[in-house]
Each structure stands twice: as C-alpha cells, then as structure tokens.
Amino acid sequence: xxxxxxxxxxxxxxxxxxxxxxxxxxxxxxxxxxxxxxxxxxxxxxxxxxxxxxxxxxxxxxxxxxxxxxxxxxxxxxxxxxxxxxxxxxxxxxxxxxxxxxxxxxxxxxxxxxxxxxxxxxxxxxxxxxxxxxxxxxxxxxxxxxxxxxxxxxxxxxxxxxxxxxxxxxxxxxxxxxxxxxxxxxxxxxxxxxxxxxxxxxxxxxxxxxxxxxxxxxxxxxxxxxxxxxxxxxxxxxxxxxxxxxxxxxxxxxxxxxxxxxxxxxxxxxxxxxxxxxxxxxxxxxxxxxxxxxxxxxxxxxxxxxxxxxxxxxxxxxxxxxxxxxxxxxxxxxx
Amino acid sequence: xxxxxxxxxxxxxxxxxxxxxxxxxxxxxxxxxxxxxxxxxxxxxxxxxxxxxxxxxxxxxxxxxxxxxxxxxxxxxxxxxxxxxxxxxxxxxxxxxxxxxxxxxxxxxxxxxxxxxxxxxxxxxxxxxxxxxxxxxxxxxxxxxxxxxxxxxxxxxxxxxxxxxxxxxxxxxxxxxxxxxxxxxxxxxxxxxxxxxxxxxxxxxxxxxxxxxxxxxxxxxxxxxxxxxxxxxxxxxxxxxxxxxxxxxxxxxxxxxxxxxxxxxxxxxxxxxxxxxxxxxxxxxxxxxxxxxxxxxxxxxxxxxxxxxxxxxxxxxxxxxxxxxxxxxxxxxxx
Numbered sequence: 211x212x213x214x215x216x217x218x219x220x221x222x223x224x225x226x227x228x229x230x231x232x233x234x235x236x237x238x239x240x241x242x243x244x245x246x247x248x249x250x251x252x253x254x255x256x257x258x259x260x261x262x263x264x265x266x267x268x269x270x271x272x273x274x275x276x277x278x279x280x281x282x283x284x285x286x287x288x289x290x291x292x293x294x295x296x297x298x299x300x301x302x303x304x305x306x307x308x309x310x311x312x313x314x315x316x317x318x319x320x321x322x323x324x325x326x327x328x329x330x331x332x333x334x335x336x337x338x339x340x341x342x343x344x345x346x347x348x349x350x351x352x353x354x355x356x357x358x359x360x361x362x363x364x365x366x367x368x369x370x371x372x373x374x375x376x377x378x379x380x381x382x383x384x385x386x387x388x389x390x391x392x393x394x395x396x397x398x399x400x401x402x403x404x405x406x407x408x409x410x411x412x413x414x415x416x417x418x419x420x421x422x423x424x425x426x427x428x429x430x431x432x433x434x435x436x437x438x439x440x441x442x443x444x445x446x447x448x449x450x451x452x453x454x455x456x457x458x459x460x461x462x463x464x465x466x467x468x469x470x471x472x473x474x475x476x477x478x479x480x481x482x483x484x485x486x487x488x489x490x491x492x493x494x495x496x497x498x499x500x501x502x503x504x505x506x507x508x509x510x511x512x513x514x515x516x517x518x519x520x521x522x523x524x525x526x527x528x529x530x531x532x533x534x535x536x537x538x539x540x541x542x543x544x545x
Numbered sequence: 546x547x548x549x550x551x552x553x554x555x556x557x558x559x560x561x562x563x564x565x566x567x568x569x570x571x572x573x574x575x576x577x578x579x580x581x582x583x584x585x586x587x588x589x590x591x592x593x594x595x596x597x598x599x600x601x602x603x604x605x606x607x608x609x610x611x612x613x614x615x616x617x618x619x620x621x622x623x624x625x626x627x628x629x630x631x632x633x634x635x636x637x638x639x640x641x642x643x644x645x646x647x648x649x650x651x652x653x654x655x656x657x658x659x660x661x662x663x664x665x666x667x668x669x670x671x672x673x674x675x676x677x678x679x680x681x682x683x684x685x686x687x688x689x690x691x692x693x694x695x696x697x698x699x700x701x702x703x704x705x706x707x708x709x710x711x712x713x714x715x716x717x718x719x720x721x722x723x724x725x726x727x728x729x730x731x732x733x734x735x736x737x738x739x740x741x742x743x744x745x746x747x748x749x750x751x752x753x754x755x756x757x758x759x760x761x762x763x764x765x766x767x768x769x770x771x772x773x774x775x776x777x778x779x780x781x782x783x784x785x786x787x788x789x790x791x792x793x794x795x796x797x798x799x800x801x802x803x804x805x806x807x808x809x810x811x812x813x814x815x816x817x818x819x820x821x822x823x824x825x826x827x828x829x830x831x832x833x834x835x836x837x838x839x840x841x842x843x844x845x846x847x848x849x850x851x852x853x854x855x856x857x858x859x860x861x862x863x864x865x866x867x868x869x870x871x872x873x874x875x876x877x878x879x880x
Contacts, residue, residue: 338641
C-alpha cells in the first residue's frame with residue numbers, strides 16, 4: 211500500500227524551462243520525488259486558455275517541457291508526468307465543481323484579478339481563462355493531492371480549491387475529496403539577466419536549460435551588474451548585482467564567492483573577469499543537463515512514450531476519483 | 546450513408562413530462578423521427594446546474610422522462626436517446642469552447658439574464674449555470690446538429706452556439722463544426738389548468754402524462770373556465786376559457802366543439818357538462834399513453850438498457866467529433 215503523501219505540481223507548456231524554473235521548482239521536484247508520490251502536470255489545456263489561437267505553440271512545448279524534466283533528473287519511474295488534455299475526467303470534474311462556485315466568487319479571486327490585468331484582457335476575458343481556478347481545483351483533487359508547491363501569489367488558488375473540496379463534501383455528504391496544503395518552497399530568487407526581479411520568457415531575460423554554451427556565455431556577458439562600475443578600479447556594488455546573485459546560487463565555492471564580493475566592493479575586480487567565472491560555473495552546472503537533454507531529444511518518441519505511460523497511470527487514478535464523485539452525485543447509471 | 550438532417554432536442558430531467566411538453570415538443574418528435582436523424586438528450590448535467598443540491602431528484606427523473614418518451618411513441622430504433630453526463634466528450638468540448646467566449650458575452654445573453662432573474666440567484670449565480678450556453682453549444686455540435694427545435698425565448702442560445710461554431714472554425718482554420726438552425730415549432734399553446742399561459746411543474750398547474758385517470762378527472766374539474774359564468778343559464782366566455790383551449794387541442798370532433806362554444810356563449814351549457822366531455826376526451830388520449838407507460842414501467846431495467854444503448858451510440862459519434870476537434874487543436878498525442 212502506498213501511504214506516501216501526494217504532491218501535485220506542473221507547468222504550462224508555453225515555452226522551454228529556464229534557470230528560474232530550475233531554482234524555483236525543478237530542483238525541489240527532483241528531491242521530493244524520493245519521499246512523495248509526485249504527479250507532474252503538463253497543463254496544455256490551461257495553456258490554451260490564453261493561447262487558444264496558437265495551439266501549435268502549446269503542442270510543441272509539451273515535448274520541450276518533458277525533455278527539460280528528464281534533463282534535470284525528474285525520473286518517470288518516481289514521478290508521474292502527464293498531459294492534462296488527455297485526462298477527460300478533469301473536464302468532467304470541472305463541470306461538476308462549477309456548480310459549487312459563484313461567478314462573483316471567482317471574480318473576487320485576487321490571483322484571477324491580477325492575471326486578468328497582467329494579460330491585458332480588458333473587457334474580453336475568455337470564459338476559459340476565468341474558470342481556471344475551478345479547473346485547477348480539478349487538477350489537484352483528481353489525484354487527491356495533499357501538497358501543492360506554489361508561489362505566494364498562487365495562495366488564493368489553493369484557498370479556492372479547498373473551498374470547493376469543502377462545498378463538495380458538504381453538499382454530497384461524503385468525504386470523497388481531500389483538502390490540500392500549499393507549500394511555498396524556500397528557494398533563492400533568481401533575477402532575470404537584466405536584473406529584473408523575475409526571470410521570464412515574456413520579459414526576454416531568461417537563460418534556458420536548453421541554451422547551448424555559446425548562447426549562455428553571450429547572455430552572461432550582457433548581464434546587468436552595477437551601472438556605476440565603469441572602470442575596473444572603481445568600487446562596485448554587490449547588492450542588486452545580477453552576476454553575484456547567480457554566483458550565490460550556482461557557485462559551489464562559497465568562500466571564493468565571498469572573497470570576490472569583497473574584492474569587487476573595494477575596486478579592482480572587473481565585470482568581465484567576474485562574468486567569465488559565472489560562465490564557467492553555469493557551464494559546469496548546465497553541461498550535464500544539456501547533454502542529457504540532447505540524448506533524450508535524439509529519440510523524441512521515447513520521451514513521448516514515457517509521457518503517455520505517466521498519462522495512462524494518471525487516468526487510472528482519475529477515473530477512480532471520478533467514479534467516487536459520480537457515485538455520491540447519483541450519476542452512475544447501470545443497465 | 547446517412548444523409549438525413551440531424552436534430553438535437555431534449556429535456557432536463559427535473560420532473561415528469563406533462564401535456565404542455567406533449568403539445569409543445571413530444572408530438573413533434575414522434576413525427577420528426579421518421580424523416581430526420583433525431584438525438585434526444587436527457588440533460589442531467591444541465592439539470593444539476595440549478596439542482597446540484599438535489600442530485601437524487603435529477604437521477605430518478607432520468608428514468609421517468611425515458612418512460613414518458615417511450616409512452617408517447619418515441620421509438621429508440623428511430624430516435625437516439627442519451628444521458629448527457631455519460632458523454633465525457635461534452636465536458637471536454639465545453640472546456641475548449643469556453644476559450645472562444647468572453648465572460649461579458651455570456652453575461653449579455655438575454656436568455657441567461659432572464660433565467661438568472663427567474664431563478665432568483667441574485668448575486669450568487671453558480672458558474673455552472675452561467676456557462677450553460679457554452680455547454681449547450683457542445684450538446685448541439687457534438688452530434689453536428691443541423692436543426693434545433695426551440696421556443697422563441699431560446700433563440701439567443703442558438704445564436705451563441707453559432708457564434709462559437711464560427712469562432713472555432715475560424716480560429717482553427719477548419720470546417721469541423723456545423724452551424725445549426727433554430728426551428729420554432731408551430732404548436733398550440735396549452736395553458737395551465739389554472740388558466741395561466743404556461744403549464745409548468747413549478748406552477749403546480751400541470752396534467753402529467755403519467756397521471757392516473759382519477760387525478761386527471763380531478764384536475765379537469767378544478768379547471769379555470771369563466772369567473773362570471775355562475776349559473777348554467779348565464780352566457781359564458783370562450784376566450785380564455787381553459788376547458789375550451791384543451792378541447793381545441795385534444796377533441797377530434799371540431800364540429801361538435803364549435804357547436805358547444807356557441808351553446809356556451811348563448812347560455813344554458815354548464816361547466817360540469819363541458820368538463821365531463823373534456824375528461825372523456827383526455828382519457829381517450831391519455832389511456833393508451835398511460836397503458837404503454839405502465840407496461841414499460843414494469844421493467845425499468847429494459848428502459849434503462851434502451852437508454853444506455855442510445856448513449857453508447859451517441860458516445861461513438863461524440864468521440865468522432867471530439868477527435869476531429871482535437872486534431873485541429875493539435876491535441877492528439879501519439880506514442
């Protein structure tokens with residue numbers, strides 16, 4: 211019997227994964243897969259809610275994301291990776307849950323409000339996007355997830371999920387659904403190469419796990435450091451210096467990094483020297499990832515096979531949960 | 546090859562069907578099943594959107610509605626009768642369509658607005674109810690329905706469906722979905738037994754197809770006639786007289802009804818005499834229906850079997866449509 215706690219996590223397949231994803235979630239997943247039953251969702255349906263005009267983009271990124279997973283060491287033998295759109299039970303569950311949530315309640319969800327502004331929908335919010343908190347509740351509850359690692363901005367989504375769980379169990383007088391717990395992983399914040407707080411594809415400030423060595427080098431050379439550090443001899447600032455932020459995360463030699471910081475602050479350490487070190491550090495981190503990725507990329511059918519296997523396992527669990535749900539909703543018809 | 550035009554019609558299983566249903570749609574379906582490919586949906590999912598707290602009510606009425614269908618002569622060999630919740634493809638299609646409709650657009654749908662008021666949801670409109678125009682578009686398009694018989698109040702729903710069809714075909718550059726046509730059947734309006742314009746379960750003014758003879762007689766005896774027709778010798782009014790409205794619809798002897806109207810208007814014809822005639826007329830109409838219904842009701846498993854067979858046929862068609870939809874949305878994953 212499997213009494214491990216269940217984690218539900220995942221990504222929207224809208225682009226390749228980058229160092230920010232690695233630091234923020236992928237590294238964590240590699241660790242957690244040994245002690246938890248971990249489901250990883252490639253959320254193609256959710257990606258379509260604001261990319262419905264570009265389904266081919268979403269589609270091609272499903273495989274890219276899978277390759278990124280395999281490259282960083284997420285092991286399909288330990289983690290169950292699945293494609294959202296291939297689990298029809300998720301759509302069915304979403305339909306049932308929608309009866310338990312009011313339009314006004316979703317409209318008040320702070321995450322939904324913020325994202326509607328960020329995405330510039332104006333008055334034209336697609337219904338599919340609007341209902342995504344409910345769809346997310348289906349994602350979590352269909353595998354009876356206990357733990358959902360999220361960023362702080364996603365806490366209202368977990369609250370919404372648990373509201374639905376309670377409403378469902380109360381309405382149908384059962385304990386079929388399980389409340390989940392949001393866990394905000396304690397991770398270093400990795401700024402974009404432009405020094406902006408967040409690394410993101412849309413900001414164009416990301417280093418991807420799949421970037422070749424020369425691209426990484428070029429990105430590091432363009433990194434934001436200290437706008438007032440003009441000559442090598444000038445004292446430089448460490449706070450807000452992107453290169454040091456990256457060294458803090460990726461350079462295993464903390465003592466040397468501490469010494470470099472001191473040197474930089476008193477002057478005489480040039481940005482180029484520093485960046486060359488970071489290039490080396492990142493390369494020794496990224497090379498094995500890139501090599502594994504290239505290896506898997508040679509046989510995309512194999513990666514897809516692993517993905518379909520995880521999806522089949524998930525569908526088995528999903529259909530069990532849906533049966534329990536339909537049972538208490540008097541929706542099981544027999545001949 | 547089947548080149549018959551396709552009809553999609555159906556009922557919400559929230560109560561047994563009554564004479565108003567017969568006159569307004571059931572009679573029409575019995576006729577149409579010979580010349581069209583007719584799908585009849587028992588909309589349990591839709592019924593749940595405003596009955597989610599009473600799933601057992603919805604559930605038990607699925608069989609009642611099926612018995613009513615069989616009783617009036619809807620023939621499962623000619624019409625494909627199916628249970629909505631057993632077609633998971635409907636939920637999937639609804640999820641895809643929701644990306645193509647804005648929250649504001651559904652909010653402006655006149656039918657939705659009216660029903661929100663009628664049902665007294667106030668500020669607490671369940672999301673499931675709000676999105677039902679999209680779910681209805683899935684019902685119609687999943688069987689590629691060409692014709693949808695509706696009341697005039699439902700025209701905005703058909704408009705919404707065709708908007709979705711056009712948006713889908715345009716967005717995914719295909720002609721997978723088919724626009725449908727609303728057909729408003731030319732039928733007599735049957736008032737409730739209280740003389741109100743509409744016969745309805747919630748108004749408590751209905752004669753059910755399954756009512757025993759004595760219940761029908763009692764309901765007819767309580768019918769609204771002419772409030773000023775106090776003595777038999779008084780001249781009475783035919784306009785707005787419920788008994789005459791029913792005789793117009795159900796009495797095959799039009800000449801005699803015309804003579805009765807004249808007699809009633811000039812005085813000397815009592816309500817009781819008139820009502821006794823209607824009781825006879827309704828009984829000769831309802832008896833064969835009631836007998837067939839009782840026959841089928843003896844073996845509810847057989848009725849359920851017919852329903853599950855129709856559902857299996859529909860799922861076959863639904864899965865074909867969904868495959869075509871997923872193909873153009875780049876959502877078909879192969880190993």
